[in-house]
Amino acid sequence: MLDAIDRSLLRHWQADATLNSAELAERVGISPGKAARRLARMQDAGVIEGVGAVVDWAALGYSVEVSLRVTLDKTVARAFDEFIEAARGVPEVTEIQTFLGRVDARLNIIARDMPHYHDIYRDRILTLPHIADIEALMQIARIKSEEALPI
Template identity: 65%
Template sequence: MLDDLDRRILRHMQSEPEQSIPDLAERLGLTPSRLSRRLEKLRETGVILGQHAVIDWRALGYAVEVSLRVTLDKTNPRAFDEFLEAARLIPEVLEIQTFLGQVDVRLSVIARDMPHYQEIYRAQILTLPHITDIEALMHVARIKSNESLPL
């Protein structure tokens, strides 16, 4: 699906996503119009899903991150849908993942401090529907966080 030029383009975009089209084209030895056509093709085929700003939530005053592993009541056929719909509405929930196995859902929750986390937990998390069990894991350090792919 991808040729060598596509891979080179993606590698450069991953390493320096803020590059302008003309700068990237020059680094790759392409004209800006040829690079633009290649990028459009990568978007159309779904390889490039979009570009976004990565905001450091710590710089905005959030100091606590907790990973919640949630088990749902699987006897209710709407449990997943209703839980996910409600969890999406909590602004401090940054990520929601679903799993097969004993744990059904993982929520990544941020808070300004522990009292703020307790407030979120008691007022919003515990009111989510169909929860049968929650395990909280306090994040201590992020050792590796990399969205770059081996291209």
């Protein structure tokens, strides 16, 4: 579906999302119109989902990140749906993933400090429906965080 020019456009845009289609075209070696049409085609096809800002939550005063592995009560028919819907409503939950296996979901939580995390955990996480078990993993260091795909 993607040819070498498309992949090159995506590589350059992932590296610097502030580039406009004329700047991308110059880097790839095509006309600005051709670059704009190709980008529009990839957006229409769902290859490019959107362009946004990456905010460093630590710069905003959040110094604690915790990953919670959650096992749900599977005897309840809508446990997954109700848990996910409620977890989406917790502002400090930055990511939700679901799994097959013993662990059903993983929540990524950010907090300003440990007392703030304790409040979030006690008041918002433990009140989520259908939790059978939770395992908390405290992040010590982020070794690699790459959103760009190897195109």
